Amino acid sequence: MTKYLKSFVLFIIFLALASVPLLAQETSSTVDRTALFKLSLIVGGAIITLASAAGAFCQAKAISSACEGISRNPGSAPHIRFLLIFGLVLIETLVIYALLITIIILMVQWGNYPLA
Numbered sequence: 001m002t003k004y005l006k007s008f009v010l011f012i013i014f015l016a017l018a019s020v021p022l023l024a025q026e027t028s029s030t031v032d033r034t035a036l037f038k039l040s041l042i043v044g045g046a047i048i049t050l051a052s053a054a055g056a057f058c059q060a061k062a063i064s065s066a067c068e069g070i071s072r073n074p075g076s077a078p079h080i081r082f083l084l085i086f087g088l089v090l091i092e093t094l095v096i097y098a099l100l101i102t103i104i105i106l107m108v109q110w111g112n113y114p115l116a
Contacts, residue, residue: 044102051098058091 021039066084070077 040105040108044105047098047105048102051095055091055095059088062087062091 062084066080069080
């Protein structure tokens with residue numbers, strides 16, 4: 001697949017996933033909040049799962065690249081080590097942000113807020 005086709009397919013998948021809550025809306029005034037709560041559990045679980053998997057992959061790639069760089073040029077080890085730790089901190093911060101978003105999604109009190 002070409003680069004543009006991959007990005008187009010990913011955009012279509014994201015658009016389909018983002019439009020699911022809009023398509024699931026009911027027109028009646030009595031809305032069943034259990035379905036919304038179930039959806040929030042699924043979305044919260046998906047967010048933290050994808051974020052932790054992507055974070056783990058990126059951290060493994062960063063550590064591998066840093067080890068290769070240090071083995072090729074041992075004189076630059078302090079600089080590579082600093083950049084490695086800084087990058088790992090940023091990656092872990094993104095995973096923590098995803099955890100906070102998941103907690104916010106899961107802890108919203110659905111019964112106290114009217115949807116209409």
